[in-house]
Structure formats: structure tokens, C-alpha cells
Amino acid sequence: MSFASKLTLFLAVPVLAAGTCAAAPEVGPTPGVGWRLNPNGFRPVGAGPGPIVADPSHPGVSNDEFRKFGRQVTMPLADLSNPILQPWAREALQKRNQLVLAGKAPSLGIDCRPIGGVAFLVRTPNQPYFFVQGADRVVIINQDDHQFRHIYLTAAHSGNVKPSWSGESIGHYEGDELVVDTIGVAAAPVDRFYTPHTDKLHMTERFRLAPGGDRLQVRVHVEDPGAFTVPWDAGLTYIRVEPGRAERVLPPGLNSGATVAGPIVERSCAENPFSYFGKDSPPVPHADRADF
Numbered sequence: 001m002s003f004a005s006k007l008t009l010f011l012a013v014p015v016l017a018a019g020t021c022a023a024a025p026e027v028g029p030t031p032g033v034g035w036r037l038n039p040n041g042f043r044p045v046g047a048g049p050g051p052i053v054a055d056p057s058h059p060g061v062s063n064d065e066f067r068k069f070g071r072q073v074t075m076p077l078a079d080l081s082n083p084i085l086q087p088w089a090r091e092a093l094q095k096r097n098q099l100v101l102a103g104k105a106p107s108l109g110i111d112c113r114p115i116g117g118v119a120f121l122v123r124t125p126n127q128p129y130f131f132v133q134g135a136d137r138v139v140i141i142n143q144d145d146h147q148f149r150h151i152y153l154t155a156a157h158s159g160n161v162k163p164s165w166s167g168e169s170i171g172h173y174e175g176d177e178l179v180v181d182t183i184g185v186a187a188a189p190v191d192r193f194y195t196p197h198t199d200k201l202h203m204t205e206r207f208r209l210a211p212g213g214d215r216l217q218v219r220v221h222v223e224d225p226g227a228f229t230v231p232w233d234a235g236l237t238y239i240r241v242e243p244g245r246a247e248r249v250l251p252p253g254l255n256s257g258a259t260v261a262g263p264i265v266e267r268s269c270a271e272n273p274f275s276y277f278g279k280d281s282p283p284v285p286h287a288d289r290a291d292f
Contacts (some may be wrong), residue, residue, distance in 0.1 A: 014174060020041050025178060026133070027133070028132055029128075031264070033242045034128030034130050035130075035216050035241065036125065036126070036128045036129075037236065037237075037238055039121065039174075042122060042235070043235050044232050045235040049232040049233070050084075050232055050234060052082050052085075052195045053079050054076060055078060056079065068137055075105050076192040078097055078195065080097070084228045084232050085229070089228070092196050093194065105194075107235075109214040115165075115188065115189070116185060116186065117169070118165045120140075120147065126144070128264075129141065129142050129161040129238065130142075137153055138150075138171060143265055146268070150166070151170070151171040152169065153170065157183060160183065162189075164182050165188065166200075167183055167184040167186070177207060177208045179204070179265060182203040182205070183202070185201050190222070195227075196227055197224045200227075201224040203220065206221070215238070215240065216237070217236070217238075218236040218237075219233065219234075220233065241271075
């Protein structure tokens with residue numbers, strides 16, 4: 001059986017978690033339902049401290065905007081005036097900004113390494129996310145290189161959480177929201193600007209379906225005294241992708257995340273190590289011999 005077949009069977013697991021709570025959101029009711037990130041990524045919510053956003057003098061231009069309007073695509077350039085940054089974190093972002101302006105900054109995920117627990121949420125606006133809701137966990141899969149997170153529906157965190165790429169995520173349902181508490185995320189970028197964090201990071205997410213079911217709204221609360229001066233909040237919106245109901249506006253293709261048959265597309269970053277950025281690209285991890 002091919003990997004794609006195995007993955008299809010995995011996605012076909014029935015939604016059990018929603019049955020334990022009548023109001024729980026069914027964000028993965030069938031294997032055909034995916035969620036595409038609104039291209040804006042993290043956005044400020046409310047009047048309090050918010051996430052790093054684009055430098056207003058260098059607004060971001062996405063691939064979708066290039067396709068529609070012909071505008072030159074740009075790499076994300078961080079607004080360094082945000083007061084949430086500790087001095088060392090601002091310095092790190094400043095160095096990244098210099099690489100962006102010099103045209104030498106690699107994009108998020110280009111080296112095929114795991115993205116990390118926070119940036120996973122904003123990995124790409126092109127490739128959809130899929131939710132598998134089970135009795136003891138929720139699995140979120142991003143079609144782009146099939147990176148994933150496990151959210152365990154248990155009472156509490158482990159006694160000794162060791163830092164890892166995705167950290168440890170514990171979830172529960174509160175009415176119509178899936179609430180997720182994450183700790184133990186190894187140091188990795190927070191977002192597409194490469195905002196850094198430390199292993200002290202503590203993130204809370206609240207996933208909620210908007211009325212009508214075609215938008216998935218997420219509230220994110222981040223605390224990390226090692227990288228940020230204060231806790232901050234952000235919002236995300238994901239757009240439903242479902243054959244016959246919520247079609248992609250882009251033509252089918254691996255880079256658009258759309259196919260004639262619908263989700264999910266099998267793709268693997270590490271199987272195509274060709275770099276369009278020459279020697280300036282970070283190397284794709286490889287092993288001289290298999291470990292199995």
C-alpha cells in the first residue's frame with residue numbers, strides 16, 4: 001500500500017471527539033474538508049500587545065498577489081518598533097531584516113526541517129490544513145510536507161516535558177471551542193519574520209468555527225519572558241476548502257494546494273532537494289545511510 005493510501009485511510013478516522021460534547025466544533029467532519037490560512041498570517045486583536053507584523057514601509061506581497069496583479073513578490077520584513085521584543089530578539093530580527101533587504105533570506109521551511117509549534121500555524125497560505133478529531137487526540141496535518149501536530153485530550157501536561165519541535169499540546173473542548181495549551185517547544189521561529197522564542201514559551205490557542213462553517217477562527221495567546229517583554233495576543237483565520245462546497249480559487253497544481261480530486265496531495269519537501277537560491281540556501285538535512 002502506498003503512503004498516499006495509508007494517509008487516506010488515516011484521515012478517514014471518524015470524528016469521535018465531537019460526540020463527547022454536543023457543542024464541540026467539527027472542524028474535520030470528513031477527509032475532504034481542509035482549511036487554508038488567510039494570507040495575512042498573525043494579526044493583532046484587541047487593544048493589547050500584538051504579534052510582529054510587516055514593516056509598513058515594506059509591505060508584503062504574496063505569490064497569490066503576484067498571480068492576480070503582477071506585483072513583485074517580497075519576503076516578510078519585520079516591524080522592529082513592536083515593544084514586545086526583548087533586546088536580543090530585536091537584534092536577531094534586525095539581522096534577518098538585513099538579509100531580506102539583501103535578497104539573501106531563506107523562506108520559512110525551505111530547508112525541510114520541522115517548523116516548530118508556533119510557526120506551524122502560519123507555515124503557508126497555499127497548502128491546506130486538515131484536522132483529524134479522535135477520542136483521545138486531535139491531529140492537525142499541513143499538506144505542505146505533511147508536517148503535523150498531536151493535541152492530546154488528557155487532563156494535564158506530563159510531569160517532565162522535554163523540549164521538542166512541536167512541544168506538548170494538551171487540549172479540551174469548552175462549548176464550541178477547542179482550547180489547546182502548549183509548552184516545551186524547542187527554540188524555533190514564531191512566524192514568517194523569523195521572530196525567535198525560547199524554551200520558556202507557553203502558548204494557548206482557541207479554535208472556533210464561525211457561523212456558517214466556512215471560516216475557522218483562532219485566538220492565540222503567547223507568553224515567553226525569555227524573548228518577549230509582555231504576553232501578547234494574535235488572531236488567525238482559515239478558509240474552508242472542500243470539493244463541491246468551498247472550491248479553491250486557484251487552478252489545480254501542487255504549488256496552489258488544489259487538485260481536481262480534492263485534498264489531500266502527497267508531497268515531500270526532502271524528496272526534491274533542488275534549490276532555486278543556489279549556495280545561499282540552507283542545506284536540506286540528509287543521512288548517509290538509512291536508520292531502519
